[in-house]
Amino acid sequence: MRLPQFSLRFAWPLPLLLSFLTPSVYPEDVFDFIPLGGRTLLAKALSNRPPADEVKALLSARQNTEEWQRYLQEHGKAITGLKALSPKELLTLADYLSFNMPLPAGKIPANLAQANWPKLLPLDGRDLVLDYCQGCHIITVVITQKRKKDAWLGTMNKPSHIQIKLSREQREALASYLILNAGIPIDQVPEELRAGGATY
Numbered sequence: 001m002r003l004p005q006f007s008l009r010f011a012w013p014l015p016l017l018l019s020f021l022t023p024s025v026y027p028e029d030v031f032d033f034i035p036l037g038g039r040t041l042l043a044k045a046l047s048n049r050p051p052a053d054e055v056k057a058l059l060s061a062r063q064n065t066e067e068w069q070r071y072l073q074e075h076g077k078a079i080t081g082l083k084a085l086s087p088k089e090l091l092t093l094a095d096y097l098s099f100n101m102p103l104p105a106g107k108i109p110a111n112l113a114q115a116n117w118p119k120l121l122p123l124d125g126r127d128l129v130l131d132y133c134q135g136c137h138i139i140t141v142v143i144t145q146k147r148k149k150d151a152w153l154g155t156m157n158k159p160s161h162i163q164i165k166l167s168r169e170q171r172e173a174l175a176s177y178l179i180l181n182a183g184i185p186i187d188q189v190p191e192e193l194r195a196g197g198a199t200y
């Protein structure tokens with residue numbers, strides 16, 4: 001009766017292996033329900049080529065979230081793409097800008113009209129969740145939780161998460177995005193992402 005034991009010993013890593021492989025088999029648009037982050041929102045706002053001095057001023061300023069909210073309101077006339085964003089998107093964008101502006105001078109493209117903004121701008125909280133929060137569990141564990149900052153940072157500082165290669169600043173930016181955009185009701189999560197989503 002040694003054979004079954006032998007084969008079990010080699011079978012146990014299989015579920016673990018499958019859970020690592022799963023995210024890559026989802027169709028790309030399965031994540032469309034997760035609200036856009038600041039990188040994409042800013043790229044959208046800049047896509048109809050606002051005046052170069054407006055773009056430079058925005059990319060060169062350092063402000064907190066509230067100041068950015070006011071700034072975005074005041075500059076809606078010049079940066080007309082901002083008008084297409086909802087109040088919640090404007091807040092998500094203001095929050096992103098507070099973490100990522102000013103861009104280092106070398107990162108501001110010389111030819112603003114030709115800039116490929118989605119590629120050029122720093123990753124936002126949504127990007128970080130997709131890149132760093134699916135390796136060990138389904139993304140549903142993350143984006144269905146409604147939490148405050150301390151609770152998000154608390155999880156990311158647990159032994160199970162501390163080794164994730166995110167800087168302190170990235171953890172803060174990630175938490176900030178999740179405070180505004182997580183807490184998505186489970187019935188808005190696509191079926192294929194629900195299985196196992198409530199196991200924690």
Ligand code: HEC
Nearest residue numbers: 129132133134135136137141142145155158160161164200
């Ligand atoms: C290295 C593996 C790993 C990665 C990567 C990972 N998690 Fe987890 N996560 C776990 C484990 C293990 C648990 C269950 C045990 C626990 O909570 O420590 C868990 C549970 C959770 C929970 C529910 C329980 C709690 O403590 O709040 C949340 C929320 C969570 N993870 C968020 C995240 C976020 C956000 C990310 C991306 C930054 C992430 N996880 C990436 C391993 C991981």
